[in-house]
Amino acid sequence: MHERLSFHIKRDSFLHSLNPLTKLVLTLALILIAFTFPYYWTPHILVLAAIIPLSLLGKVFREFSVTALRLIIPAAGFLFLMQAFFQPVGTDIIFKFYFLDMTMESVLFAFRNAMRVFVMVSAFTLFLVTTHPSELMSDLTRRGLPGQFAYVIISTLQILPQMQAKAQTIISAQRSRGLDTESSFLKRAGSLIPLIGPLVFGSLVEVEERAIAIEARGFTSKQVKTSLHEVPDTAFDQFLRWALLVFIIISIGLNLWLS
Amino acid sequence: MAFVTLQNVTYKYPLTEKPVLQNINLQIQEGEFVSVIGPNGAGKSTLCYALAGFVPHFFKGEISGEIEVDGKLSSKSTLDTWVLNVGLAFQNPFNQISGAKYTVFEEIAFGLENIGVPRDEMKKRVEDAMSLTGISELADRSPYSLSGGQQQRVALTSILVMRPRLLVLDEPTSQMDPIGTREVFGVVRKMAEEGMTVVMVEHKVEWIAEFADRVIALKEGQILMEGKPNEVLTSDLLTENGFGVSRYTSTAREAKKQGLWKKQNLPVTLDEAVEGFKK
Numbered sequence A: 001m002h003e004r005l006s007f008h009i010k011r012d013s014f015l016h017s018l019n020p021l022t023k024l025v026l027t028l029a030l031i032l033i034a035f036t037f038p039y040y041w042t043p044h045i046l047v048l049a050a051i052i053p054l055s056l057l058g059k060v061f062r063e064f065s066v067t068a069l070r071l072i073i074p075a076a077g078f079l080f081l082m083q084a085f086f087q088p089v090g091t092d093i094i095f096k097f098y099f100l101d102m103t104m105e106s107v108l109f110a111f112r113n114a115m116r117v118f119v120m121v122s123a124f125t126l127f128l129v130t131t132h133p134s135e136l137m138s139d140l141t142r143r144g145l146p147g148q149f150a151y152v153i154i155s156t157l158q159i160l161p162q163m164q165a166k167a168q169t170i171i172s173a174q175r176s177r178g179l180d181t182e183s184s185f186l187k188r189a190g191s192l193i194p195l196i197g198p199l200v201f202g203s204l205v206e207v208e209e210r211a212i213a214i215e216a217r218g219f220t221s222k223q224v225k226t227s228l229h230e231v232p233d234t235a236f237d238q239f240l241r242w243a244l245l246v247f248i249i250i251s252i253g254l255n256l257w258l259s
Numbered sequence B: 001m002a003f004v005t006l007q008n009v010t011y012k013y014p015l016t017e018k019p020v021l022q023n024i025n026l027q028i029q030e031g032e033f034v035s036v037i038g039p040n041g042a043g044k045s046t047l048c049y050a051l052a053g054f055v056p057h058f059f060k061g062e063i064s065g066e067i068e069v070d071g072k073l074s075s076k077s078t079l080d081t082w083v084l085n086v087g088l089a090f091q092n093p094f095n096q097i098s099g100a101k102y103t104v105f106e107e108i109a110f111g112l113e114n115i116g117v118p119r120d121e122m123k124k125r126v127e128d129a130m131s132l133t134g135i136s137e138l139a140d141r142s143p144y145s146l147s148g149g150q151q152q153r154v155a156l157t158s159i160l161v162m163r164p165r166l167l168v169l170d171e172p173t174s175q176m177d178p179i180g181t182r183e184v185f186g187v188v189r190k191m192a193e194e195g196m197t198v199v200m201v202e203h204k205v206e207w208i209a210e211f212a213d214r215v216i217a218l219k220e221g222q223i224l225m226e227g228k229p230n231e232v233l234t235s236d237l238l239t240e241n242g243f244g245v246s247r248y249t250s251t252a253r254e255a256k257k258q259g260l261w262k263k264q265n266l267p268v269t270l271d272e273a274v275e276g277f278k279k
Ligand SMILES: Nc1ncnc2c1ncn2[C@@H]1O[C@H](COP(=O)(O)OP(=O)(O)O)[C@@H](O)[C@H]1O
Pocket: B013, B014, B015, B016, B020, B038, B039, B040, B041, B042, B043, B044, B045, B046, B047, B059
């Protein structure tokens, strides 16, 4: 049960072997360029020239496509419709649906924004899928991110599935004592109140015990921490990070200059 | 000189009215394996926290008396250095999972990362500790996917790997089956043979009788009795005070009344009972 608490997919690929910080910079670069580069087709080109090739380089094209079809495209599609109908730009109406109408301008505007969001979510997805959270944190702590900070991030990432599992356990327990979790919504909402106590109070006691447990394992020790995982950081990584930084600066600079 | 000394220790949590530990005086030698028994609320866990530095450094509250381990006074130390000498594993294994690691191997390495052990030595120590407690095959599992008993083993291993001088265990086998319990007692005994000092809160008196050097019976925050496992675990004082005893002890006690148990001492374990009835 709950073997998988992260999005990470273990593969042996070029993208997996990059340093986590490089991938983080790459992700941010893609997002910033998609949003700031002053050329209409930028996000569309990024999808073809960066997102898809990256998913291939990471050997996760299949998994990525599934996520894109199930999650990212529906979300971006919804955004597209909202903006295409409600963005009050342009005058020549090309489509009418009762009182709602689309103009050429609003469609173009919405299409670009939807693509920008698609690039953003896709870039993050690829980052999470190809980067092990422990490696990311090891690398960032090595570079000076405080250990407490790293701990909070990782344990938060893990806590949702745990809370879910716990809520499920409590629900089963309460149901076996006759709690109604299956009839109408309002009735159910009311009868869920008994769950809040154990979930919240349980959590507080847990937080105290967990604090003791990690303290007992030297968490606040003043020694310089080491890390189990050796995280690669090659000359190529460093080159790539600088190159991406230059791209970001050019993109933002052009944006400011042209506007 | 004793390795662990508690002198007149009295302690009250911030929210409790009367002291949870009262005038505790205790000396433990290096390499000794001491077991603590007592009913619910007797203060066993609090005693563990006091040894491990969490009382008073973490819980605050009012403390008097002195706690000394390895020549250092708890009152003059900080928690982050104290824990390097004294390891603590407690009852609920789920809450001892760091929550920051994805595999058992990483989980056990967590403490070593925190205290800055170099990577190669770290791996070696984690592997050794895992084979000692018999969990090598769990290395790549998620700590959350394990059974309660397995999680307890991981919790124990996570502390053992740090090689504390004093090991404090609060009901470390509560979710284990008899085989697991026996193994844990065996590991703890072995650590004691190698010089680690151990304080272990337990209910399973038969194992205590077989493995521990000394038993301390705690009641309402006071030491009711202490001594050799057999003396303490078979004493009438314990029964009068409502402590659980081994079924062999109660059987032999009945038998003694009927004149069927001839020996002076009562048994705690099955072996002792068989031995005694043979005579
Ligand atoms: N964090 C705390 N704050 C206040 N009182 C506590 C706390 N922990 C335990 N106690 C109280 O201290 C007493 C002894 O508890 P404990 O040491 O957990 O006993 P045991 O482990 O023997 O069951 C109990 O009355 C308990 O209610």
